[in-house]
């Protein structure tokens with residue numbers, strides 16, 4: 001595999017210059033002992049949910065462009081899957097994560113358990129390419145066409161299909177909870193009337209749509225050096241940090257160049273409240289694969305400051321979109337009547353306030369906002385105190401809607 005090597009050499013060449021000051025830190029996470037991928041393909045239900053005593057069922061759905069996705073349905077410990085009283089609620093994970101991320105702290109701390117305990121009919125989404133999705137009806141993961149998508153397809157195909165499926169089974173409007181990439185998918189999908197009409201409300205953690213003001217130093221470095229362009233130009237389609245090359249890369253970065261806790265901080269901002277004794281468990285499941293095209297699309301948006309479709313370059317844009325620049329997603333098309341709730345963090349270097357302010361100006365409905373000064377990007381999923389800080393107010397928001405609507 002010569003192509004990944006190119007990116008690897010690029011990184012090795014690059015990082016020492018910017019991390020000299022970090023070399024005295026001990027490496028906290030030893031990536032060399034991490035599994036390259038989960039050693040078996042047992043289901044998410046059987047690995048993380050059933051062992052905690054919660055009923056859980058696996059569902060498999062197919063998107064219009066052929067991807068096979070896993071969805072898990074979870075109910076309260078003493079409940080039954082099809083008899084949960086509350087409205088259906090769909091959890092949408094972030095980039096390089098999957099549905100397992102909602103279950104990695106204790107049952108009293110993790111949203112994936114707290115929501116069913118509060119009576120909601122909980123559905124866990126997993127987008128294409130993650131280890132809980134099931135591949136494609138005709139393409140194999142080795143084909144580059146399998147990885148030819150970005151968050152735009154995750155919104156308009158994966159999320160659309162999840163919502164259709166849950167709606168057809170429950171006949172109810174769905175509440176959405178998204179984190180990070182899950183919020184950009186939600187914003188894009190909710191601009192489409194046929195999707196929005198099936199959604200009752202959305203709670204968005206670390207909301208992103210405009211990305212221009214991202215401050216995370218490692219991300220800015222990669223954006224400014226066009227690492228995404230280099231990766232794609234090297235003929236590289238899948239981004240999998242648990243593959244052989246990915247493990248080598250992280251090994252080298254962590255052991256020799258920077259400490260891994262620092263890597264997490266320099267990508268996500270300083271997280272206040274992660275449980276360090278759970279890092280082995282976190283890194284057993286995270287990161288999940290995504291596509292190089294997805295990273296490229298996100299980096300395009302950081303460089304251009306627009307919330308728009310994938311930019312193919314002038315000539316192909318004319319062919320694909322009939323215009324020179326890709327069309328923008330129009331946030332003002334999200335129905336004014338759709339209740340929105342957003343939580344954002346003062347240390348979150350991926351979801352910047354200036355960008356969020358831009359987003360809020362464009363949407364017509366007035367979101368309820370929760371600000372957490374010491375939260376970084378990952379705290380919204382894995383903070384030991386997320387229940388009190390984030391999930392309790394979110395559940396209060398959802399329950400207040402239930403009283404006034406027909407759900």
Ligand SMILES: *[C@@H]1O[C@H](CO)[C@@H](O)[C@H](O)[C@H]1NC(C)=O
Pocket residue numbers: 039040041
């Ligand atoms: C994963 O599942 C597939 C098909 O169900 C099976 O062929 C394969 O052996 C499994 N892999 C592992 C490592 O269990």
Ligand SMILES: *[C@@H]1O[C@H](CO)[C@@H](O)[C@H](O)[C@H]1NC(C)=O
Pocket residue numbers: 144145148320
């Ligand atoms: C990827 O998809 C786009 C549009 O969906 C298409 O124009 C392009 O040819 C595809 N690229 C490859 C390599 O298949």
Ligand SMILES: *[C@@H]1O[C@H](CO)[C@@H](O)[C@H](O)[C@H]1NC(C)=O
Pocket residue numbers: 275276277278384
């Ligand atoms: C952190 O995780 C460990 C290991 O699972 C657990 O025993 C401990 O109670 C957790 N700490 C807090 C404060 O939740």
